[in-house]
Amino acid sequence: MTHRFYDQLTPIIGHRGACGHCPENTLVSFETAKKMGAEWIETDVSVTADGVAIIFHDDTLNRCTNSKGLLLNTPFEHIEKLDAGSWYSQEFMGEPIPTLEQLIDACERFQLKLNLEIKCPIGWEWETVEAIAPVIRDKWNPDWPLILSSFNKEALIAAKQLLPEYPRGLNTEAIPRRWQEQLEQYDCQSLHFYAPFVEEDKVRAIKAAGYRVLSYTVNDAAEGRGLIEMGVDAVFTDYPLYMGAALRHVQAPKPLKAASAPMAESA
Numbered sequence: 001m002t003h004r005f006y007d008q009l010t011p012i013i014g015h016r017g018a019c020g021h022c023p024e025n026t027l028v029s030f031e032t033a034k035k036m037g038a039e040w041i042e043t044d045v046s047v048t049a050d051g052v053a054i055i056f057h058d059d060t061l062n063r064c065t066n067s068k069g070l071l072l073n074t075p076f077e078h079i080e081k082l083d084a085g086s087w088y089s090q091e092f093m094g095e096p097i098p099t100l101e102q103l104i105d106a107c108e109r110f111q112l113k114l115n116l117e118i119k120c121p122i123g124w125e126w127e128t129v130e131a132i133a134p135v136i137r138d139k140w141n142p143d144w145p146l147i148l149s150s151f152n153k154e155a156l157i158a159a160k161q162l163l164p165e166y167p168r169g170l171n172t173e174a175i176p177r178r179w180q181e182q183l184e185q186y187d188c189q190s191l192h193f194y195a196p197f198v199e200e201d202k203v204r205a206i207k208a209a210g211y212r213v214l215s216y217t218v219n220d221a222a223e224g225r226g227l228i229e230m231g232v233d234a235v236f237t238d239y240p241l242y243m244g245a246a247l248r249h250v251q252a253p254k255p256l257k258a259a260s261a262p263m264a265e266s267a
Contacts, residue, residue, distance in 0.1 A: 002210065005113075006190065008145050012038060012244050013115060014029075014036070015217050016238075018241075024057065024088075025043050025097075027098050036244070040113045040145075041112050042236050045128075046119040047072070048072070049072060049075045049076075052076035053101075054076070055102075072124065113144065115146075115214075116147070118156075122152070125155040126158045136166075146166050147169050148166050168187065169189070170190070172193050174197040175197060179202065192236075194216060198227065198230075204253075207233075219237055224250075225250050
């Protein structure tokens, strides 16, 4: 049985807010996602050199700010002064990189449910989750939906120990042959995969085994409809208004009984 928060999933999740319209992972992107009808957003959390949890995707500052260098080597005193908007458009000049606290405040203000992806360099998993955990415990309403996810399996182990009350999603590209073994090993209740690697038989098997399935990053209406129709629970999209309209009347298949689930494939 999956965590109760999954019962509140909607077919669309705003990817890094509404990053087709705004600079990704910024407060304006989260607000825009809400205005476009998204009830859920996905965003990325990492830490600075001095252990401040911030909302940022990349290992380096190069792509999405007016600075350069490794995020993990940069103190928050420098991070908080950066422009994280003008790379996207001059309209967003001066948009800051949010802290995790500011993200949580925004989720409360806009009533957004959250998939928080843990991003960290290999070897820095525990330090990252140790910075994130106290902020979530102090600021997040434990009754409001929050899913923690990561590609980094050591980060999922850390999240299970430090934030056990929140469900976890395993991020992959292709759906693993041993998907059930991996979901059980890391005590995850959902699998999040890259849409072009979809395999309908595996999606149905994962669902029948009682897990949830989410897919990224889906910006084509036909692709989104096909995924939902085969049983994918939600798609991450850069364009929540467009995708929400495309999926409004799409019907997901009736759930299979867990007892009828086929065995996971062996390698």
